[in-house]
Amino acid sequence: MFDDFFTRALVAGIGLAITVGPLGCFVIWRRMAYFGDTMAHSALLGVALSLLFDLNLMLSVFIVAAAVSLLLLLLQRRGALSTDALLGILSHSALSIGLVMVAFMTWVRIDLVGFLFGDILAVSEADIDLVWGGGILVLFAMVYLWRPLLASTVNAELAEAEGMRPERARLYFMLLMALVIAIAMKIVGILLITALLIIPAATARRFASSPEIMAVLASVIGVLAVTGGLFGSLHFDTPSGPSIVVAALGLFVVSLLPLWPGRSAETAIHSTHGGHH
Amino acid sequence: MNIRPSEASAPLVTLANAGVRRNGRWLVRGVDFSIRRGEIVTLIGPNGSGKSTTAKTAIGVLKPDEGAVSRLAGLRVGYVPQKLSIDWTLPLTVERLMTLTGPLSRTDIDTALHSTGVAHLARAEVQHLSGGEFQRALLARAIARKPDLLVLDEPVQGVDFSGEIALYDLIRQIRNRSGCGILLISHDLHVVMAETDTVVCLNGHVCCRGTPQDVSRSPEYRKLFGARAAETLAVYSHDHDHTHLPDGRVQHADGSVTDHCHPEDGHHHGDGHHHDQHDHEAHDHAHGPDCGCGHHARLQGFETKEDPRV
Numbered sequence: 001m002f003d004d005f006f007t008r009a010l011v012a013g014i015g016l017a018i019t020v021g022p023l024g025c026f027v028i029w030r031r032m033a034y035f036g037d038t039m040a041h042s043a044l045l046g047v048a049l050s051l052l053f054d055l056n057l058m059l060s061v062f063i064v065a066a067a068v069s070l071l072l073l074l075l076q077r078r079g080a081l082s083t084d085a086l087l088g089i090l091s092h093s094a095l096s097i098g099l100v101m102v103a104f105m106t107w108v109r110i111d112l113v114g115f116l117f118g119d120i121l122a123v124s125e126a127d128i129d130l131v132w133g134g135g136i137l138v139l140f141a142m143v144y145l146w147r148p149l150l151a152s153t154v155n156a157e158l159a160e161a162e163g164m165r166p167e168r169a170r171l172y173f174m175l176l177m178a179l180v181i182a183i184a185m186k187i188v189g190i191l192l193i194t195a196l197l198i199i200p201a202a203t204a205r206r207f208a209s210s211p212e213i214m215a216v217l218a219s220v221i222g223v224l225a226v227t228g229g230l231f232g233s234l235h236f237d238t239p240s241g242p243s244i245v246v247a248a249l250g251l252f253v254v255s256l257l258p259l260w261p262g263r264s265a266e267t268a269i270h271s272t273h274g275g276h277h
Numbered sequence: 278m279n280i281r282p283s284e285a286s287a288p289l290v291t292l293a294n295a296g297v298r299r300n301g302r303w304l305v306r307g308v309d310f311s312i313r314r315g316e317i318v319t320l321i322g323p324n325g326s327g328k329s330t331t332a333k334t335a336i337g338v339l340k341p342d343e344g345a346v347s348r349l350a351g352l353r354v355g356y357v358p359q360k361l362s363i364d365w366t367l368p369l370t371v372e373r374l375m376t377l378t379g380p381l382s383r384t385d386i387d388t389a390l391h392s393t394g395v396a397h398l399a400r401a402e403v404q405h406l407s408g409g410e411f412q413r414a415l416l417a418r419a420i421a422r423k424p425d426l427l428v429l430d431e432p433v434q435g436v437d438f439s440g441e442i443a444l445y446d447l448i449r450q451i452r453n454r455s456g457c458g459i460l461l462i463s464h465d466l467h468v469v470m471a472e473t474d475t476v477v478c479l480n481g482h483v484c485c486r487g488t489p490q491d492v493s494r495s496p497e498y499r500k501l502f503g504a505r506a507a508e509t510l511a512v513y514s515h516d517h518d519h520t521h522l523p524d525g526r527v528q529h530a531d532g533s534v535t536d537h538c539h540p541e542d543g544h545h546h547g548d549g550h551h552h553d554q555h556d557h558e559a560h561d562h563a564h565g566p567d568c569g570c571g572h573h574a575r576l577q578g579f580e581t582k583e584d585p586r587v
Contacts, residue, residue, distance in 0.1 A: 029367045151378045156364055161336045161356035161428065162378040201366075208368045 409437025
């Protein structure tokens, strides 16, 4: 059905963009951009381990990303270093350990650039199944987790006081992030996954009047970015990941232009207009 | 003349010798109190005295490191935290904020927003609200849940003085109408609602407790906040010459029952002041709408459902 490599990349990319939209919104609402980066960088360690132990690549990446996020939770509890510093240490050491391990494995030849920046040629039909299967799983989980996750994003104590479990929602969210990173690696590459999470969501903010609308818009904008980026990648023979990110950035810049009826300006007028009785 | 809780009703929350410890330091210790339906408990104390910690322990956000906290099974809590900042990147209208932790009916949302006077802001983004407006939106959110226990951590912060009195008035009405228990943290040592059943004065431990009048006279309170503070403790209260019955009718002091209360009834802060004079300074000045003395809460504050003037 998808015998053309470009069609395969496009189908996989669109599935991925739809999946990451709602997650990307939470990443920016919760200010977790650096955290997402750290998990993504640790994916290279997952790649190395998968080669070393002959494990399934996506499974291995998922396990390492999840382990890194749990490790971060543990280190945060100790409270010796700031989260920022901990993320810096985890992020770059996981990436470096992965690179060093790959260098030691002289018997394997891997396309490092493909892992770091994405490779549309590498997308197989099995990958498409994984992207869409995993994506549907992630989206269902997000629908299920939506209220507790949103409430604890606004205020974890309030959520807990009113009968929710913010810690558990946060843990599930981290596992979903790990899953998305494992899925996204082949298409946008390890170094650029966070961009696909953040840029469409940030672009959507301008036009969104509710968290739910912002999540849907982020998916739509992501689909546009993936489509544009992949066509650009084909046309200019550029790596797929960076091309998608450049396309997303283009949409973001367009959203900043004062062409649109600003949602924020409109409500600002509304709220000052009200005043007191 | 308020609807008093029946003494037999089980406490919603009980703290027994509860203490919370962080990094080798006791934030608060030896706290004992319970809240029943229809009861208002007010926590006062200086900064860092453990007021918020105590409230969070009561509702289960913090676990006590010593002592015990017991809550009624299935207790429904409405919580207004002390600090709440919402990232600008999160598009959230007041209306959407209402259903943050659970679905609500359209009527419940509208009624709650109306009662705190922010119905006109329903579609405004929360980031654009002033401090006082946001506080009212948060209070609306908490009461719309129809909680058994309402926990208000400094609910009047950012609200001007007249709005403050109107808010206290609203809290009293919520208690009278819904019969929920209320745990109130007062940011201002000098203002305690007269309807408060128990004031718990904290300073790392319970330094004194009792009715507002008892506390203002207690030597511990005077020692903690100084005699001047004790002298100026304003117990905000009303002349209760009528009582609002649960069905919305009004019973007057002479025993008659009407569908509405009359403008000349006590506790409507109109031209005639019906304040309890307890500890209030004498009103020797003429009031104008902008004098800021707070006695015009009904006029420049927000709408309340039971007030026939609006």
